[in-house]
Amino acid sequence: MNTQAHAEEIHAGASVGTNLAVWIGLVAITFLEVFLAYEELKPTVMLSILVVLSCVKAGMIMSWFMHLKYEKFSLVLLLIPATIFCLCMMFIFFFPEAFRLLQMRPH
Amino acid sequence: MHDVKTEVALDSAWSGGKSPFAIGSKKLGMWLFIVSDTLTFSALLITYSYSRLTNPDWPRPFPIYPAIAFSTTMTVVLLASSLTMVMAVMASQRNDRKKTVMWLVATMMGGLIFTGLHLTEWMNLIFKEHFTITSNPEGTPLFGAVFFGITGLHMTHVMIGVIYLGIVAIGYGRGKFSAEDVEVNGLYWHFVDLVWMFVFPMIYLMSVKY
Numbered sequence: 001m002n003t004q005a006h007a008e009e010i011h012a013g014a015s016v017g018t019n020l021a022v023w024i025g026l027v028a029i030t031f032l033e034v035f036l037a038y039e040e041l042k043p044t045v046m047l048s049i050l051v052v053l054s055c056v057k058a059g060m061i062m063s064w065f066m067h068l069k070y071e072k073f074s075l076v077l078l079l080i081p082a083t084i085f086c087l088c089m090m091f092i093f094f095f096p097e098a099f100r101l102l103q104m105r106p107h
Numbered sequence: 108m109h110d111v112k113t114e115v116a117l118d119s120a121w122s123g124g125k126s127p128f129a130i131g132s133k134k135l136g137m138w139l140f141i142v143s144d145t146l147t148f149s150a151l152l153i154t155y156s157y158s159r160l161t162n163p164d165w166p167r168p169f170p171i172y173p174a175i176a177f178s179t180t181m182t183v184v185l186l187a188s189s190l191t192m193v194m195a196v197m198a199s200q201r202n203d204r205k206k207t208v209m210w211l212v213a214t215m216m217g218g219l220i221f222t223g224l225h226l227t228e229w230m231n232l233i234f235k236e237h238f239t240i241t242s243n244p245e246g247t248p249l250f251g252a253v254f255f256g257i258t259g260l261h262m263t264h265v266m267i268g269v270i271y272l273g274i275v276a277i278g279y280g281r282g283k284f285s286a287e288d289v290e291v292n293g294l295y296w297h298f299v300d301l302v303w304m305f306v307f308p309m310i311y312l313m314s315v316k317y
Contacts, residue, residue, distance in 0.1 A: 013197070023190045030182050030307075034175065037312035043160055050308040051156075057304040065189050065297045067290075074120075075128040075138070083142050087149055098157050 013067050022064045029057055137291045141298045144264075148302050151260070152309060155253050159313055166246030168236055170316040177228045178311045181221050182303060185265075188217025189300040196293045199286035204279065207289060211276040214296060218269040225262055229255075254310060261306050264299045271295060 014022075033053055036046070063069040068076060120127040128135060159165055169175055195210035232238045232254075240251045275292045278284035 013200075016194070016197070019190060019193045023186060026186050026304075027183055030179065030186070033308045033312055034179055037175070037308075037315045038317070040317060043313065047156060047160065047309070047313060050312060051305075054305045054308055058301050061189065061297055061301045061304065065193055065300075066294055072129045075130065075135075078128065079138055079142055083145055086142075086146050090146075090150060090153060094153060094157075098161075102161055 013070050014064050019064060022060050026057055026060060029053055131287050133287060133291045134294065137294045141294065144298065144302075148257075148260070148305070151257050152305055155257060155309065158247075158249055158253060159309075162247045162249065164246045165314065166238075166243055166250045167314045167316045168232065168238060168243070168245075168250075169311055169314050173231055174228060175311065175315060177224050178307055181224045181228075182307050184217050184220050184224070185300050185303050188214045188221070189297050191217060192293045192296045196286075196290050199279065199289040202286070204282070208276050208280045211272050211279070211289070211292075215269050215272045215276070218265050218272065218296075222262060222265055222269070225258070225265075229258075250314075257306060257310060261299070261302055264302065268296050268299050 033050060036049060039046075041049070068079075116122055120129075126132075126135075169178075191210050191213040195207050195214060198206040198210055237244050238251050238254070240255045242248050243251050271292055275284055275288055279289055
């Protein structure tokens with residue numbers, strides 16, 4: 001396969017039917033989230049479930065709508081680990097101070 | 108004459124003179140912008156999550172109507188505009204200028220409806236419920252700063268996206284922009300949609316009024 005043909009295959013993306021199926025999946029997860037909001041779960045449990053569902057939706061949008069699934073894997077390796085690393089750094093520096101502040105709160 | 112190892116190295120995508128990721132510089136630039144903007148929104152949402160969980164008196168100002176009904180409709184509209192953007196990118200790759208512009212305009216409409224609904228929801232919260240950026244009638248006053256800060260930054264992204272879509276639609280329609288420009292525009296628009304997939308559940312659904 002020559003380079004041009006390879007590039008065309010990479011950038012072809014998903015069909016209309018696949019994109020429509022992804023869209024229906026995203027709408028379904030949205031309605032599931034709204035349903036869960038009225039289940040009166042504990043805020044920590046609720047937030048954890050919502051963040052996981054949002055990450056699933058973000059993955060679907062990036063993979064199909066943003067074509068990351070059809071790009072070269074080296075691009076995925078450039079973008080995703082760097083983002084996760086920066087987020088981990090935020091957590092490392094944010095949470096010790098955040099928990100220290102909680103201990104300082106007057107009871 | 109090179110030895111085998113040098114030949115392999117020269118044949119590599121990283122030996123220079125070609126794009127190692129098989130994408131153009133505009134697209135790579137947009138991806139790098141998206142990573143940096145992801146970190147901006149992540150920082151805001153992480154601090155919001157901390158504030159939400161550690162304040163027992165966090166307000167719950169969102170009843171099923173109008174707030175949750177409006178914000179759910181906004182989510183579906185934004186998702187629909189992502190689908191029309193996908194159609195625009197596909198049409199541009201077929202070199203179909205008329206349909207590309209048509210789908211780009213449909214995407215702009217989605218963005219404008221989203222912004223209109225969002226502003227209506229803001230007006231309701233400000234003038235009927237008396238929530239402002241510094242104070243609110245119940246619970247911690249931090250709520251207003253967090254709510255208007257995060258949703259305001261997202262709405263700014265949507266409005267910039269609508270302007271960007273308009274510029275690309277005109278430029279592509281006149282033959283000045285390429286299919287790659289439409290695809291790069293699509294990346295930005297999908298990112299705006301992606302951010303809302305976190306903002307909607309974390310801000311609205313974590314503060315519903317039972």
